[in-house]
Amino acid sequence: MKVATWNVNSLKVRLPHVLDWLAANKPDALCLQELKLEDKAFPVAELEAAGYHAVFIGQKTYNGVAILSPQPIEEATVVRNIPGFEDEQKRIIAATIDGVRVVCGYFPNGQAVGSDKFEYKLRWLAALTEWLREELKTHERLVLAGDFNIAPEDRDAHPDWKDEIHVSEPERAAFRALQGLGLIDAFRLFEQPERAFSWWDYRMMAFRRNFGLRIDHLLVSPALREACRSCAVDKEPRRLERPSDHAPVVLDLALGA
Template sequence: MKIATWNVNSLKVRLPHVLDWLATHQPDALGLQEIKCEDAGFPAEALAEVGYRAVFDGQKTYNGVAILSRSEATDVVRGIPGFADEQKRVIAATIDGVRVVCGYFPNGQAVGSEKFEYKLRWLEALTAWLKDEIAAHPKLALVGDYNIAPDERDAHPDWSDEIHVSEPERAAFYRIEALGLNDAFRLFVQPEQSFSWWDYRMGAFRRNYGLRIDHVLLTPTLAEACTACTIDKAPRKLERPSDHAPVLVDLAL
C-alpha cells in the first residue's frame, strides 16, 4: 500500500501536476492540503477519469484539504471534533483498513503573534482528538503539511526565522509523536538536508534553502510495515510548481 501527502498550493493551478503524479506513482491514498477551492469547484470528475475518488473539505482562496483514493473512503470526518474553527484544515477517512488523517497545520506567522497562539491551540485540540482516533484505529497515518520542522536536521543550517522551528512548535510535534506515532521519514537513513518545502523567492529551491515540514506519522503497526519513505522533488522542478514536494510511504500491507 502506498500513502502520500502533498501541499499543492491551489488544486486548480496544480491539477495537471497532480494527475501526472497519480499516474506515475499510483498511490492508494493521497492527502492534499491548501486545495484553495470550494466544494462546488472541486475537480472530482477529472480525478475520477484517472481512477481516483475523493473526499474533501474546501474553502475559497485559503486552506482546504482532501483525500484521494482508489478504493472507497469510509467513516469520513471533517474538522477536529469539538474544536470550533472556520478554517478547513482536517479531513479523515478509512481506506482499505487504514485510517488516514490529513491535516493542513496552521502556519503561525510569527512566534508570539495571535496566529501563533491559534496554532498552538489547534495543535492541542488535534492531539487530544488523535488520542481517541489512535485507540480506535491501530492502523493510522497522520499525513500533511505540519508547518513544523521537528529538529535541526529538518531546517537549512542558515534558517534564521523562528517560525516552524520554535521550541513550542517542536514540543507540540513531540507530543503528537508521544501518542505512539513514528516519523516515517526517520525510520530510514536519509540524505542530509532533505527538505520538502522551499520558498519561491531568492532561488531557495536551487540553493536547497528549505525545511522538512511535510510529514507522515505512523502507528506502530504501520511503522513495522513501512519499507520506504521518500520526498519526491521532481514536481518542484516543473513550471508553476507548488512550493512543497510530495512525500510518499510504502507499506507492506
C-alpha cells in the same frame, strides 16, 4: 499500500501536476493540502476520469484538504475538521482506506512566534493531539499525513534559516506531543540524504540552493512501524513549470491481512 502527502498550493493551478503524478505513481491514498477552492469547485470529474475517488473539505482562497484513493471511500468513515474544536478554517479530513485510518492535515502556519496566529496554531495542535488520542483507541493502524508547518529538529531546517517560525520550541514541543501518542516519524525510520527538505520558498532561488525546510510529514501508529518499507521526498514535481512550493512525501507500507 502507498500513502503520500502533498501541499499543492492551489489545486486549480496544480491539477495537471496532480493528474500526471497520480498516473506515474499510483498511490493508494494521496493527501492534499491547501486546495484553495470551495467544495463546489473541486475537480471531481477530472479525478474520476483518472481513476480516483475523493473526499474533501474546502474554502475559498485559503486552506482546504482532500484524500484521494483509487477505491471508493466510505462516507461513514469520514471526519471533517477536529471534533469539538470550533474552527472556520478547513484543515482536517480523515477516512479509512484498506483498514488504515488516514488523517490529512494542513496545520496552521503561525505567522510569527507570539502572534495571535501562533497562539491559534498551538491551540489547534493541542486539540488535534487530544482527538488523535481517541482515534488511536479505535484505529490501531493510523497515518497522520500533511503539511505540519513544523521542522521538528535542527537537521530539518537549512542551517541558515533564521526565522523562529516553524522551528520554535513551542512548535517542536507540540510535534513531540504527537509522538508522545506513539506516533512515529516514518521518514526517520530510513537513512536519508543530508539536508532533505520538502518545502522551498519561491524567492531567492531557494529550491536551486536547497534552502528549505522539512515540514511535510507522515507519522504512523506503532502497529504500522514494522510495515514501513520506505519513505522519501519526491522532488521531481518541484522542478516543473509553475510548481507548488512543496514536494510530495511518499510512504510505502507492506500490509499483511
